[in-house]
Amino acid sequence: MSEPVNKPTPDEAAAALRTARESRQRVVASALGARWIPIVAGLIVFGYTVVIDLVPATAPWLTWVVLAVVLLLFVLMRTRIGGSLLGRPVAASRRTLPPAIWRVAPVVGLSLVAAVAVPLLHIPHGAIWYGALAAFYIIVLGPRFQLWLVRRQDKD
Amino acid sequence: MAELDQLLLDPTRLAIVALLSAAEWAEFGFVRDSVQLTDSALSKQISTLSRNDYVDVRKGYLGKRPRTWLNLTDSGRDTLAEHLAALQAIAAQARSDGARHPRE
Numbered sequence: 001m002s003e004p005v006n007k008p009t010p011d012e013a014a015a016a017l018r019t020a021r022e023s024r025q026r027v028v029a030s031a032l033g034a035r036w037i038p039i040v041a042g043l044i045v046f047g048y049t050v051v052i053d054l055v056p057a058t059a060p061w062l063t064w065v066v067l068a069v070v071l072l073l074f075v076l077m078r079t080r081i082g083g084s085l086l087g088r089p090v091a092a093s094r095r096t097l098p099p100a101i102w103r104v105a106p107v108v109g110l111s112l113v114a115a116v117a118v119p120l121l122h123i124p125h126g127a128i129w130y131g132a133l134a135a136f137y138i139i140v141l142g143p144r145f146q147l148w149l150v151r152r153q154d155k156d
Numbered sequence: 157m158a159e160l161d162q163l164l165l166d167p168t169r170l171a172i173v174a175l176l177s178a179a180e181w182a183e184f185g186f187v188r189d190s191v192q193l194t195d196s197a198l199s200k201q202i203s204t205l206s207r208n209d210y211v212d213v214r215k216g217y218l219g220k221r222p223r224t225w226l227n228l229t230d231s232g233r234d235t236l237a238e239h240l241a242a243l244q245a246i247a248a249q250a251r252s253d254g255a256r257h258p259r260e
Contacts, residue, residue: 006165010250013243019167020174020240026190027178080181080225084218089186090179 028150031092037077038143042135044069049131103146106137158241163208168193169201173210173236176228181214184224202226210235 008016048066052059076082083091110133118126164170171191176182188198205211210232214225228236 007160008165008243008246010247013246013250016167016170017240017243017247019171020177020236023171023174023190024178027175027182030186030190031179078180080214080223081216081218083181084183084223089183091181093178093180 025150027090028092029147030090031088035143036087037073038139041070041073042137042139045138046131046135049127049134053125053127053131102149106142106145107134110134110137158238158245160242161235161239163204163210164236164239169205170239172198172201172205173228173232176211176226177233177236179227181225181227184226187226205232 044066048062051062073086076086077088078091083089111130114126114130114133117123118130123129164173168191172187175187175190184195184198184202188195191198193201202211202213206213209229212227212229214227216223216225
C-alpha cells in the first residue's frame, strides 16, 4: 500500500513550481552560456571567408577542413566525455531548446540575403563582409537570440 | 487527475530532478553547484533517486580523473511531469477559489 502524500499548500505548490522553472532555466543558461563556443565558431566562419576571398585557390580543401572541424566539435559536444573535455558540464535537452529551425533561421536568412546582394551590388570582398556579419551574429546576437527564444518558450 | 509524488515533495530532490529534466546529461559537479549541496549530501539524494529509478548514474574517466554524469530516466521524467501538473492544479485551484471568494 502506498504512503499517504502530504498535500502542499497553494503557496508551497507555487514555490515548488518556481524552483522547478529556475532549475530548468539554469541548465539552459549554462548550456548556452559557454562563451568560448560561439566565439570560436564565429572566428572560424570569419577566418574561412577571409581566406577564401583573398586566396580563392584554397577554397576546395579549406571548406572540407572547416566542415570537419565543425562536425568534430558538434559530435564532441553531444557526448559526455567530449563535453567535459571542452569544459561544458551540461548538455541542454533538445526538448528544452527551441526547434533547431528557429535557431539557425537567422544565419540561413543572412546567407540568402548575402547570396543575392553581393553579386547584385558588386560589393568588393563581399565574402569578407558576409563573414564579418555572420561572425557578429554567431558571437554577439546568436546567444542572446537563443536565450530570448528559450525564455519565450518557457512562458508559453 | 495528476498525482503528487512523495519523493519529489522534498524541495531539494525536486530541484535536482527539474534541473536534470532540462539536460541530456549533467556532470555531478554542475548539479552540486546548482542546487548548492555538498558532495556527500548530493550523493545521498542521488542514491535515493537512483534506487527509485528516477536518475541514471554513469561513471567514467577523463584522463586519470574520475567523473560522474547524471541524467533523468524516462520514468523519472514522466513522474516529474505528473508531479508538476499536480502542483499546477493546486496553484490553479487556489487562484480560482480566491477569485470566487475575494477577501472582504
